[in-house]
Amino acid sequence: MTTEENSNTSDSLFKHIFKWRLPLSKQTKHRANDTKGSRKDENLSDDVVKIAEGGFSKVYRVRDSNTGQHAVLKEMSITEWSDTVPSSIIREISLLREMNHPNIVRLLNVQQRNIIVNLVFENLDCDLHEFIHRNDFSANPLLIKSFMHQILSALAYCHAHKILHRDLKPRNVLVDVSNKIVKLADFGLARPFGEPDTIYTSNVGTCWYRAPELLLYSEEYTGQIDVWSLGCMFGEMVSGQCVFQGAGQDDELIAIYSVLGTPTKETWPEVATSRTLVPSQEYAAIDLKRIVPRLEPEGLDLFSRMLVLNPNKRITVEAALNHPYFKDLNSKGKP
Ligand SMILES: Nc1ncnc2c1ncn2[C@@H]1O[C@H](COP(=O)(O)OP(=O)(O)OP(=O)(O)O)[C@@H](O)[C@H]1O
Ligand SMILES: [Mg+2]
Secondary structure (H helix, E strand, O other), X not given: OOOHHHHHHHHHHOOOHHHXXXXXXXXOOOOOOOOOOOEOOOOOOOOEEXXXXXXXXXXXXXXXXXXXXXXXXXXXXHHHOOOOXXXXXXXXXXXXXXXXXXXXXXXXXXXXXOOEEEEEEEOOOEEHHHHHHHOOHHHOHHHHHHHHHHHHHHHHHHHHOOEEOOOOOHHHEEEEOOOOEEEEOOOOOOEEOOOOOOOOOOOOOOHHHOOHHHHOOOOOOOOHXXXXXXXXXXXXXXXXXXXXXXXXXXXXXXXXXXXXXXXXXXXXXXHHHOOOOOOOOOOOOOOHHHOOOOOOHHHHHHHHHHOOOOOOOOOOHHHHHOOHHHOOOOOOOOO
């Protein structure tokens, strides 16, 4: 892997980086609420538009007035957490610098000015959440197939390099609309895996896309958590609705059981015998076709293999890439 190409692009694109006047939030805490969507902020110059604000960062789309090129700045303030650069920022930077894959967002540059760290990314048009809710995918099932294949390729790359994403959700996948390319983004919760007996914190990821082994507070997990999240995104692309919408960890698990059935000694022995959550009723599995009625049979087969409660029985990324659902795509994942 090389970052040479990235640095060349960043040199030409960001020669004038410091002329952009970002409203550096030195004293103020970032608001906890997300303010997604292209929103022009009065304090910003014409070349800067705030596109998102989360708990830990503000994200701006910036334009180089000399070249007309766009980039995206993710601004984080070190003092939001402590006096030192937080491990999540270091982790995101160090992992992204090493990544070189057509379906992973490119980190072009990193800047630090006092307490502000800016990650400079290539610009994409929108995230997958916006794309799903602005477009009717049902008219274009091949596009879903292509997006699924592209995301799986990026995940295979991450897992081959022993990196778990851990926060896969439509907001963290970016879309190049005209070229129909999707890219994984937001590696703030990602981390290396693979060392034997490594214990990880289980309180990661967004609840609606969180794998059941994480919801059950398992502290030993694998790349199969990313497969689960992608399975949820698959269902959302096909149906336009998030598949499991629980209001909190336990409720999310109930939402999952009410579709896939309560685990048994046969389906998931470890959990059935040591229940950390005993639902007030036993659920029987429903026919998954009811959730994604428009999905072709091979797609339904893949969907049902991705959403398997027991991670040991869930399809792997490699096996998913070779699933017959993708047989009508070329090797680049295009129709
Ligand atoms: N390179 C990019 N091109 C276009 N939009 C982007 C880009 N990077 C981020 N965004 C937008 O900004 C949003 C927030 O970015 P990101 O997920 O990296 O930050 P975050 O602070 O971790 O957000 P959250 O806490 O909501 O997950 C994304 O959901 C997406 O809408
Ligand atoms: Mg994010």
